[in-house]
Amino acid sequence: xxxxxxxxxxxxxxxxxxxxxxxxxxxxxDSDDPEGSGPEAPDDxxxxxxxxxxxxxxxxxxxxxxxxxxxxxxxxHDGNIVILEQGLAPDEESKLIExxxxxINPDGFxxxxxxxxxxxxxxxxxxxGRLMGKDDSNKLTVIGPANxxxxxxxxxxxxxxxxxxx
Amino acid sequence: xxxxxxxxxxxxxATSSLFAGDETKRIGIYGPPNAGKTTLxxxxxxxxxxxxxxxxxxxxxxxxxARRKENVEIKRNGKSVTIDVVDTPGxxxxxxxxxxxxxxxxKEDAVRRSREATEGVAEAMHWLREDVDGVIYVLxxxxxxxxxxNTMLIGIIESQNLPVLIFANKIDLEDSNVxxxxxxxxxxxxxxxxxxxxENMDEVYDKIAEYFG
Numbered sequence: 446x447x448x449x450x451x452x453x454x455x456x457x458x459x460x461x462x463x464x465x466x467x468x469x470x471x472x473x474x475d476s477d478d479p480e481g482s483g484p485e486a487p488d489d490x491x492x493x494x495x496x497x498x499x500x501x502x503x504x505x506x507x508x509x510x511x512x513x514x515x516x517x518x519x520x521x522h523d524g525n526i527v528i529l530e531q532g533l534a535p536d537e538e539s540k541l542i543e544x545x546x547x548x549i550n551p552d553g554f555x556x557x558x559x560x561x562x563x564x565x566x567x568x569x570x571x572x573x574g575r576l577m578g579k580d581d582s583n584k585l586t587v588i589g590p591a592n593x594x595x596x597x598x599x600x601x602x603x604x605x606x607x608x609x610x611x
Numbered sequence: 612x613x614x615x616x617x618x619x620x621x622x623x624x625a626t627s628s629l630f631a632g633d634e635t636k637r638i639g640i641y642g643p644p645n646a647g648k649t650t651l652x653x654x655x656x657x658x659x660x661x662x663x664x665x666x667x668x669x670x671x672x673x674x675x676x677a678r679r680k681e682n683v684e685i686k687r688n689g690k691s692v693t694i695d696v697v698d699t700p701g702x703x704x705x706x707x708x709x710x711x712x713x714x715x716x717x718k719e720d721a722v723r724r725s726r727e728a729t730e731g732v733a734e735a736m737h738w739l740r741e742d743v744d745g746v747i748y749v750l751x752x753x754x755x756x757x758x759x760x761n762t763m764l765i766g767i768i769e770s771q772n773l774p775v776l777i778f779a780n781k782i783d784l785e786d787s788n789v790x791x792x793x794x795x796x797x798x799x800x801x802x803x804x805x806x807x808x809x810e811n812m813d814e815v816y817d818k819i820a821e822y823f824g
Binding site: 534535536538539540542543545546547549551555556557558559560561591592596599600 | 702703704705706707708722725726729730732733736737739740757759762763766767769770771
């Protein structure tokens, strides 16, 4: 799994002298972690950065619904932005909402912000679409803590979000 | 014994499906908070039974438990359709008690409301997966329909193969834009209405009878 760690200026955490236009990609050696646990923040990570976990379709493929949800919510609870290469299936999204609701608490976790590209909105997207092999869940998905991520603009081809530190 | 039970169960299922057309359908009213779901549920219930379903409010998450009005018989074109109307809490992915403070609600009450709201959303999702036969999806036509909650919920409903009608509510508002909703979800029929003012309710009942009858 690849992991991008940036601060607000786009600099890699722990690499203050790096080119601000550069994003550092680290190969996560835990990619075949059998328990599917999320990535841990590096030792030198501090509160100035925002961790972005990019989770490959391959990593999610072998997971059960609750394993996926735990991976996502554990990351979000840590204040990370989680990006799924391939989005969740509708029943998994339903379960994600339900579990998220059960974990909200006053003065703590207020829920998630989640964005995917809108569906194509065609007649192919329902039962008939699935019958014809069209997979609506195959969409890049961005998930973050509700109090740290705000959607500025969203259309069929662009999701623009503002990520802030709390 | 096992064979007998299995046979009995098969006969029971066959009998039910024979009369499936006459069964009361449980129709869930879904949508984001403040779309007018309870106002619509009350309008339908009052028009056909004389009773209301629950209190309406401009404060989000006023409905924090699914409420059901049973045996609502809607008569259209010489035929009648009987449905159970299930008014569900508005679905969201986040609840912050501080939002309630903006409506002059004390902190203790706001915390209680937010806790009940989260339970209500979870309950609404559970109903959607297990216990409804069809969905009326209510949207505020003065608001942008291209939200993640709407996209996800419509996807979830479609994945359950449930019949769904989209109601573009609040057409009495100046900023109402029904076409925007129709464009967002072209795969489903969009019916404009004002549940508050009772506008276009004839078409609403025609469509309910057509889709869920």
